[in-house]
Amino acid sequence: MSILVLGLGNILLMDEGVGVRAMEAFDAAWTVPDHVSVVDGGTCGMDMLDLIASHDHLIAVDAVKTGAPPATLVVLRGDEVPAYFKGKLSPHQLGLSDLLASLKLQDEAPQSVTVIGCVPMALGTGLMLSPEIEAQIPEMVTLIAEELERHGVTAVPRAAS
């Protein structure tokens, strides 16, 4: 049973990259067994099909737009992960849900999908997160560890390993 922890987002657009930053923070602080992959998916679209297809469970860490105030954290599971999306004028608009739909058509969709998300505050150009969003990173790291625990995996703090 393999698990993919996938950080998503554009690190050039401030809080858009919060998923990648949280995944990096998790990777820096925790070690996981070999059957768990922790990957920076960045802004990639169709390029990630093989990566996702080769795992049984997907934990995506991403910036999310839910209508809630900025810095709100959400955990979405199963049907809560939006199953259908808007029209596409460009392949760049291929979101996670589109990838999952493609995999479903190929009978290779993961058994479970969890999205750990944070509502962004600022999406301007820049490598830094907004301070309010930065402050949520430790909590997002905890949410990743808890989600792994739900799948029967115990992450070990790096200092202790």
Place this chain on the structure above:
Amino acid sequence: MAQRVVVDPVTRIEGHLRVDCEVDGGKVTKAWASGQMWRGIELILQGKDPRDAWVFAQRICGVCTTVHAITSVRAVENALKLEVPLNAQYIRNMIQGAHNVHDHIVHFYHLSALDFVDIASALKADPAATAKLAQSISDWPKNSVQEFATAQKKLQAFINSGQLGIFGSGYWGHPAMKLTPEANLMAAAHYLQALDYQRRMNKVVAILGSKTPHIQNMAVGGVTNPINMNSQSTLTLEKLMYIKQLIDEVGDFITAVYLPDVAAIGAFYADWTQYGRGVVNYLSIPDMPLDTKGTVFALPAGFIENGDLAKGFTPVKGFNDPYFEKGVKESVKHSWYQGGKGPLHPYDGETIPQFTDWQDEGKYSWIKSPTFYDKRAQVGPLANVLGMYASGHQRTQYWVHAVLDTVSKHLGSKVGVDALHSTIGRHAARAVRCVVLYEELQNQWKLLMENIAKGDTTTFNKPVFPKGEIRGFGFHEAPRGMLSHWVVIENGKIKNYQAVVPTTWNAGPRDETGQISAYEAALLDNPVAVADQPLEIIRTLHSFDPCLACAVHLTDTETKSHYQVKVL
């Protein structure tokens, strides 16, 4: 009375690409293309180490990561006049070739075919009749009754599940949909197969790029792939043989499925050769260098003026050609930046935001307007295919005529090269480019194997940065057209960086003298049957493979609509 139709994809942040059309008497009479995201890579890169620029540059875009990585290292190498070892050229050529082939397949089947193919109609098709149709145009082994019946069931189950996902943007049942149920099922089944083949091609990028999804092997001065036929951690014979197998498998799909499908759909929609002509100055550049200096290329190209492939063609000769370097300028007269200095060369380019509201006659876009020797130009696969054609590239000429002959046979009348200057022509050209790139991939694989067999395992030349200021440019013929990066380096640090992305050329606003861009021109006279379902406008825009919504990747639980279309 004229209506204003606004097509604005609901995007995850402030819109990306918006098109406004004035529609009168069932056709477009005026058009404005506007990019709604401003270009900030310049600011992020200022002061950074030029050797790291590609790492950031590849994050500009979610699809073209490798494209920006390659172009960025080329720009810095050009500034340093640094030669690149042959192995590194071949490996880069294979990465870019594989990426482009992957991208063209995805664009045709997964991002634009549904503008012409009605999935709902495919459910009504007879699988036996579909097999008969498909077998009449290709000997592809998967054109069987069984395959089509299975595909139909799969589509039905998918639609029944209510999760339309990737099919959600289709204008099903629109009066401009013309294919028979069988032709729709054939294309839909190939859509499913294409999902698999595009992935195989992407594996080639992943193996050579050392990691997926972002490649890791690029470096100013070469690539970081160590070559050692016996060590498992490097590029081995086993990996190279697997790459060859993947290339061959995808090649079969291109020749037996993609090309026949494009020719068949093109024949059904032959009227679309009359729409979407747009700007017929075409700019493309040579790519796949065959020497260390970037002076000899597998795929030649250049600038074509006024669609004249014979008299209007000027070749771009190489990575150092001043004809290219001096020709590019960008205007911000109609863009939301401080201007007043006239069009500027990218080395001197400025990116200082100055937002006004949308002004039809004033500023209305975040995109700058590039020109080549003061002329608007179209870029993309069509520009590249015509550039290779005009350069006398034989395989391009062969495949252009092969596709046009097939279309002519379907139609029972002669279709010439002129038909390519159109909405459907851009799809045909993309398919031609895809097969030409596949053949060149095989060639690059052979060149790499032969060079390694000679005992050459060099993949990297170390860059050394001088004191003082140097400048350079790099280009690459990317899936959506010619991409260029321009860098000014001072004492080993980046002083200015400008990325002129392909869609900038096509989707820019009016320029300094009011000339319209390729999008704006291509939409003129485009028919619009139903104002609030402007499928025809979408068709013409998609034929360019628009690329502006770069790199935004937000999960959205709030908005579930498709294109937001407003009729004012």
